[in-house]
Amino acid sequence: MVEPQWFAGVARVEANPADCGPGLLGGGANMCVMATTTVRGLPLPARLTSLIERGLWQHPGDAVLAEVVPWFEDPLAFVRNPEQMMYASMSLDMFADDPYSDYFRVGRGSRSDAPLDLPWLDADQAVLIAITRNPGDDGALALDYRTDPDDPRVVGTDFWTDDTDLCRWRVVAPAFSAFAGRLGL
Template sequence: MTPSLVRGLALPDRLMALIDSGRWRHPGDVVLAEVIPWFASPLDFLSTPEAMEWESGSMDVLADNTYFREARGSTAPVPLELPWLDVEQAVLIAVNRIPGDDVALALDYRSDPADPCVVGTDFWTDPRVCQWRLVAPAFPAFAASLGL
């Protein structure tokens, strides 16, 4: 399988297998709430690498935004760690279903370039600022937790 690149980052093999087989689909709000209990807004899964590329472009607009806690690692004075997201090392895989909610799930390649972790926005713990939180330590674990 040829790796599919989004923002210059190779999508995990498991994600590409799910996309290619048509099984990369939202599992339902109830299942997602069990896996990500703090997440209070509905999401839409991005079904193609092209959609991931398009939606991930929004991170460039929000880079260096302290409210959204998104920054460019290459220009940060110190290495970025959660609750910050390095937009140069991330790909959005799910985004807000309701326009204006500005919520997302992302692959975070800082953990492992070949098997990135999955992180999600958290606006509910402290509504004054977004925190990016760990959802799963690697994409295969996330897919398994959703029953995909």
């Protein structure tokens, strides 16, 4: 059995071979590879974990993304692994804790009198999975765990279709599994 690995809030937990079953990646007859990976204390969806482990979590091309996220004007880069997701998602904390968080519409449900919902993103319930390629563009796609902890919806920033010039978060797909399917992953 491989020892668990830890990196800045990312936990990689190895499965007990007796627990191997549907949804777990087989690592041979005597072991399962990754059972659960968490980023910011949130479990990555099994399908995303599987794609990462098999090297298949890769950008499908700008044309494919333009069909899935038609309002998004800036080119995106996929955040390739849990460690990079943790690092990229630190920006959510910065935006949520900033006095100007209204611009990015990132807050913390734990500090709010009312539940945060779209067009706001709850920094405590989100992990970034794609960010803009060009520094300063500030766009992203995120897993939004407010809907389902096992298969969270995917949301994206929208700076382009609202006359207020404020960011708003919009649904890209109702679940990560649907998002991956639309990308052909």
